[in-house]
Amino acid sequence: MLPFLVIARDYSYAAVTGITLAATLLSSLVQPVFGALTDRRPMPWLIAAGPLVAGAGIGLAGVGEAYAFTWAAIALSGIGVAAYHPEAARSARIASGGTARGMSYFSVAGIVGIASAPLLVAPVLGTFGVTATPLLAIPAACAAAVLVPALLWLRRRRLRAGPRKPPPAVDRRDDWRSFGFLTSAVIARSILYFGLLSFVALYLIHELGASTAVGSVALATFIASGSVGALIGGALADRFGRVRTLRIGYLAAAPCVLGLVLAPNLSVAFVVVAVLGLASFLPFAVQVTLGQEYLPHRVGTASGVTLGLAMSIGGLAAPLFGMLADAYDLRVALTVLVAFPLVSLLLTTRLRDVRAV
Known part of the structure; x- marks a missing residue:
């Protein structure tokens, strides 16, 4: 949506940055707040209301001419996401019985949604202009309509189960120390992710002579293989343990980044990008489920931090790597990124596995 707003309204780069912050940073900061609220009192209706609010914000973004109106609309969308x-994430945990594989399905659905969004936005706004943003709210409304029956199914499932003994997780204390180390590992991994998201296509274009189209295909390959990696990570975690799976993903990502820097041609680079996407997304869903196990009394808070706040810090660090690339080159920026999965790997030495219940 941003390129269309820039063209239609001649926004400055500073204005674009402000909108990006409204969409991402505000949402990420508010997510733990919603998590804490739902820990005190479950609010399953937010699962349907959230997409409706997010869709309403996107739908309003192009309606008003004033920058403040557009900013507020995008912020509203971010709050809906939060x-x-x-x-x-709590409901996904309940529906899947706390398995990492179940959470991986939930995560991959989000990854696919983010990746496919431009395919919807570009033809709509390209054909009708930015004032057609209300049409972009339709998928959100459809999602909410689909989610309502799912919520009713979960409610019936709980009623059929009747009163039951509290799960063993309730007898465990929240392990804030381990959760802190995990959050730090997630932050380091998110810095890697946002750095790759920013530089993969540009590196192939400027360093290996790829066309813009080929660079875009490489980025799509990275995300697509990441979806597969998230699914594999969930399956591995259920079989071999969450912490071990995190270590595999972090350890595999570092040499893959270095392999991209050293790739002699486009063909090799494409293979490396595909493997890099798989490795870097391997821990994605596992991080969320492990955080939930560390904070069994605050599942919402754990989800809000691992899915929102910790991830957003990587986005905030991305401009610093842009400055590094401007000062030196993309090879240097990518080489520095090699350190971050290793930092995550080091932090996992302070983690322990917890049996999902």
């Missing part, structure tokens, strides 16, 4: 994730 309201959705903690309660949705």
Whole structure:
């Protein structure tokens, strides 16, 4: 949406940055708040209300001419996203019985949604202009309509189960120390992710002579293989343990980044990008489920932090790597990124596995 707003309204780069912050930073900061609220009192209705609010914000973004109106609309959309994730992650945990594989399905759906968004936005706004943003709210409304029956199914499932003995997780204390180390590992991994998201296509274009189209295909390959990696990570975690799976993903990502820097041609680079996407996304869903196990009394808070706040810090660090690339080159920036999965790997030495219940 941003390129269309820039063209239609002649926004400055500073204005574009402000909108990006409204969409991402505000949402990420608010997510733990919603998580804490849902820990006190479950609010399953947020699972349907969140997409509706997010869709309303996107729908309003192009309606008003004033920058402040557009900023507020995008911020509203971010709040809707923030309201959705903690309660949705809790429900995904309940529906899957706490398995990492179940959470990986939930995570991959989000990855696919983010990756496919431009395919919807570009033809709509390209054909009708930015004033057609209300049409972009339709998928959100459809998602909410689909989620309502799912919520009713979960409610019936709980009623059929009847009163039951509290799960063993309730007898465990929240392990804030381990959760802190995990959050630090997630932050380091998110810096790697946002750095790759920013530089993969540009590196192939400027350093290896790829066309813009080929660079875009490489980025799509990175995200697509990441979806596969998230699914594999969930399966591995259920079989071999969450912490071990995190270590595999972090350890595999570092040499892959270095392999991209050393790739002699486009063909090799494409293979490396595909493997890099798989490795870097391997820990994605596992991080969320392990955080939930560390904070069994605050599942919403754990979800809000691992899905929102910790991830957003990587986005904030991305401009610093842009400055590094401007000062030196993309090879240097990518080489520095090699350190971050190793930092995550080092932090996992302070983690322990917890049996999902």
